[in-house]
Amino acid sequence: MFSLLLLLSILLSNYNVYGKLINDFNQLEINSCDLFKGNWVYDDDYPLYNSSICPFIEKQFDCLKNGRVDKDYLKYRWQPKECNLPRFDATEFQKKLKGKQMMFVGDSISLNQWQSLTCMLHAADPQAKYISKRIGGTSIFTFPKYNTSYLMYRNAFLVDIKTENNGARVLELDSLSSAAQWKEMDVLIFDSWHWWLHTGRKQPWDFVQDVNSTYKDAPRLTLYEKALNTWAKRVDSEVDTTKTKIFFQGISPDHDNNPGISGSNRCQGVTQPLKSTIGVHEEELVLEKVLKGMNKSVYLLNITNLSQYRADGHPSVFGHGGHRDLDCTHWCLAGVVDTWNLLLSALLG
Numbered sequence: 225m226f227s228l229l230l231l232l233s234i235l236l237s238n239y240n241v242y243g244k245l246i247n248d249f250n251q252l253e254i255n256s257c258d259l260f261k262g263n264w265v266y267d268d269d270y271p272l273y274n275s276s277i278c279p280f281i282e283k284q285f286d287c288l289k290n291g292r293v294d295k296d297y298l299k300y301r302w303q304p305k306e307c308n309l310p311r312f313d314a315t316e317f318q319k320k321l322k323g324k325q326m327m328f329v330g331d332s333i334s335l336n337q338w339q340s341l342t343c344m345l346h347a348a349d350p351q352a353k354y355i356s357k358r359i360g361g362t363s364i365f366t367f368p369k370y371n372t373s374y375l376m377y378r379n380a381f382l383v384d385i386k387t388e389n390n391g392a393r394v395l396e397l398d399s400l401s402s403a404a405q406w407k408e409m410d411v412l413i414f415d416s417w418h419w420w421l422h423t424g425r426k427q428p429w430d431f432v433q434d435v436n437s438t439y440k441d442a443p444r445l446t447l448y449e450k451a452l453n454t455w456a457k458r459v460d461s462e463v464d465t466t467k468t469k470i471f472f473q474g475i476s477p478d479h480d481n482n483p484g485i486s487g488s489n490r491c492q493g494v495t496q497p498l499k500s501t502i503g504v505h506e507e508e509l510v511l512e513k514v515l516k517g518m519n520k521s522v523y524l525l526n527i528t529n530l531s532q533y534r535a536d537g538h539p540s541v542f543g544h545g546g547h548r549d550l551d552c553t554h555w556c557l558a559g560v561v562d563t564w565n566l567l568l569s570a571l572l573g
């Protein structure tokens with residue numbers, strides 16, 4: 225009953241849902257509060273955990289350990305306009321997922337969210353044993369006490385890249401062989417975008433293969449849309465959404481070229497959230513279009529806009545690279561991504 229009341233109190237809109245109705249997520253007729261509309265407020269109770277008690281945190285997200293001294297960025301809580309976001313209840317979360325497997329599929333931004341979640345869960349019960357292992361491209365984090373598993377499967381493009389006999393690497397827009405890795409999961413959170421921007425040495429393919437043709441390159445939004453459509457078809461035809469809940473992490477905004485910040489330092493030295501944001505992310509529109517066309521319900525974790533305010537939340541020179549490799553793409557932990565997980569937790573009902 226309590227959780228029913230809680231749910232009623234965070235009434236969700238069907239604004240962010242595609243395919244079938246939101247009822248699939250929480251059995252309720254829902255309409256009013258858009259959790260993704262709101263603002264950041266200073267809160268002394270934040271952050272949600274002490275990153276130094278998260279022993280498995282990756283260096284690249286561990287900003288305090290890497291020397292960051294300003295701490296206000298840790299103190300901001302997301303306040304939706306029309307309702308409150310419930311505080312994170314790790315025990316409830318673990319109970320809800322008892323005997324289940326949750327998997328993040330995507331790039332290092334997925335890794336960022338997966339690690340935030342595992343830190344949040346560990347910090348809430350530091351005595352609970354955990355097992356962390358890696359099999360191929362999958363990291364598996366298990367809490368035996370709750371019999372829950374949180375997996376991270378690295379797959380930046382979702383579709384395949386294959387190497388031919390002559391060594392050429394081919395991005396196969398119409399082929400997706402990894403579905404077997406994820407289709408049996410209980411909760412899935414996908415993400416893909418940042419790698420589509422890579423050119424030159426960072427681009428991990430030489431040719432693009434489409435249904436009937438092979439070419440060198442095309443506008444990246446076009447490639448992105450084709451790949452997402454391949455993914456969408458596989459989800460529509462192979463995932464049983466009576467068992468599996470599916471989320472797509474919205475585009476995580478970087479602050480590499482941010483009109484809200486003057487000068488050329490990008491996110492460097494920014495210690496407070498931005499007061500306003502402008503602009504439309506075209507890739508977000510592509511993603512929304514694909515999700516809208518699907519038959520199965522996929523919930524968009526619409527974190528783009530709320531994260532856009534948080535130029536202060538990136539590792540900047542306190543990531544893995546110091547001044548040589550300013551990071552305005554990933555997010556410090558603790559930090560902004562913890563809020564994405566609060567939203568995920570609320571939406572799981």
Ligand SMILES: *[C@@H]1O[C@H](CO)[C@@H](O)[C@H](O)[C@H]1NC(C)=O
Pocket residue numbers: 239240260261512524526529
């Ligand atoms: C995502 O949130 C932004 C800001 O609140 C909003 O403008 C946009 O329409 C939302 N997208 C969807 C698909 O609801």
Ligand SMILES: *[C@@H]1O[C@H](CO)[C@@H](O)[C@H](O)[C@H]1NC(C)=O
Pocket residue numbers: 274275276277
């Ligand atoms: C975080 O934990 C470390 C090590 O236990 C401790 O020294 C530090 O004071 C803690 N920080 C906060 C803000 O509680």
Ligand SMILES: *[C@@H]1O[C@H](CO)[C@@H](O)[C@H](O)[C@H]1NC(C)=O
Pocket residue numbers: 322323324325371373
């Ligand atoms: C733990 O969960 C797995 C599914 O992830 C299930 O197969 C297994 O039976 C569960 N074990 C116990 C002891 O409940």
Ligand SMILES: *[C@@H]1O[C@H](CO)[C@@H](O)[C@H](O)[C@H]1NC(C)=O
Pocket residue numbers: 435436
């Ligand atoms: C690929 O070629 C087949 C046979 O020529 C054709 O029927 C199909 O429409 C083509 N598909 C695309 C996406 O161009």
Ligand SMILES: *[C@@H]1O[C@H](CO)[C@@H](O)[C@H](O)[C@H]1NC(C)=O
Pocket residue numbers: 456457460461519
């Ligand atoms: C989606 O549903 C429509 C109408 O039921 C059907 O024609 C189409 O084949 C379905 N698409 C997929 C990928 O399952």
Ligand SMILES: *[C@@H]1O[C@H](CO)[C@@H](O)[C@H](O)[C@H]1NC(C)=O
Pocket residue numbers: 501502503504505529532
């Ligand atoms: C974020 O949302 C606000 C309010 O809806 C809007 O004014 C702003 O343009 C949006 N920013 C981006 C980057 O979408």
